[in-house]
Amino acid sequence: MTEIISTITRADLAEAVYNELGLSRNECANYVEMVLNEVISALERGESVKLSSFGSFSVRQKGRRVGRNPKTGEEVPILPRKVLVFRASHVLKAKINRGLAKTAGKPVGASGTPVAGDGA
Numbered sequence: 001m002t003e004i005i006s007t008i009t010r011a012d013l014a015e016a017v018y019n020e021l022g023l024s025r026n027e028c029a030n031y032v033e034m035v036l037n038e039v040i041s042a043l044e045r046g047e048s049v050k051l052s053s054f055g056s057f058s059v060r061q062k063g064r065r066v067g068r069n070p071k072t073g074e075e076v077p078i079l080p081r082k083v084l085v086f087r088a089s090h091v092l093k094a095k096i097n098r099g100l101a102k103t104a105g106k107p108v109g110a111s112g113t114p115v116a117g118d119g120a
Contacts, residue, residue, distance in 0.1 A: 043084065
């Protein structure tokens with residue numbers, strides 16, 4: 001069985017702010033946009049963005065290197081570039097992994113949920 005994974009969009013974030021604060025939907029969408037634009041601007045300037053209990057974003061410079069075409073084995077130069085790096089906080093990691101300790105050592109079914117039994 002495959003697990004259904006949903007994606008949270010900007011509109012979803014704006015809706016969550018709307019539900020929490022009760023401001024107009026347009027105002028909430030603007031606030032979400034302002035926050036995201038500030039994060040983007042900081043990263044463009046080469047600054048790190050740290051969000052407490054969530055994680056940090058940073059831009060890392062990767063140097064020139066030689067790669068290989070997997071089909072032909074031919075060496076291909078890979079040009080220098082910048083990459084975005086996200087590092088989750090310990091708090092976020094703990095929240096994501098909560099519940100895994102409860103099922104540790106127990107048999108797990110195809111859906112990822114524990115199955116009945118004694119675990120042996």
